[in-house]
Amino acid sequence: xxxxxFCRIINKEIPSTNVYEDEDVLAFNDINPVAPVHVLVIPxxxxxxxxxxxxxxxxxxxxxxxxxxxxxxxxxxNEKGFRLVSNCQRGGGQLVFxxxxxxxxxxxxxxxxx
Numbered sequence: 336x337x338x339x340x341f342c343r344i345i346n347k348e349i350p351s352t353n354v355y356e357d358e359d360v361l362a363f364n365d366i367n368p369v370a371p372v373h374v375l376v377i378p379x380x381x382x383x384x385x386x387x388x389x390x391x392x393x394x395x396x397x398x399x400x401x402x403x404x405x406x407x408x409x410x411x412x413n414e415k416g417f418r419l420v421s422n423c424q425r426g427g428g429q430l431v432f433x434x435x436x437x438x439x440x441x442x443x444x445x446x447x448x449x
Contacts, residue, residue, distance in 0.1 A: 341433040345379050354409065359395060360402040362438070371441030372410055372417070376403045383432040385423050396434070403438050412440050420448070 343349045345361055354374055355362035365373040378395050382388055388396070400419075407417050417440035422428035 370439040
């Protein structure tokens with residue numbers, strides 16, 4: 336997926352400020368943060384949307400969630416808390432078509448979001 340922004344970040348074609356990386360997951364600071372803490376957590380495998388998941392990808396998404404928790408712990412968010420958000424399809428707010436989660440924290444969040 337050479338046109339995918341996140342695949343280009345994974346392949347180190349575009350620089351990023353990484354906060355976590357393992358063989359399956361990459362987490363890096365968002366370049367346009369919406370909160371004092373705004374980290375994107377992505378699978379290294381290109382999956383455009385949740386609707387494009389293949390059998391076995393649920394294990395990878397579990398690893399992404401586990402990595403998000405590790406990032407939150409590393410950033411000292413255990414007590415303060417955080418929000419983990421993923422948008423799906425344009426109508427849901429997805430702008431980059433590679434599954435990703437926004438880990439955001441450091442300011443109050445309302446409910447419902449939007």
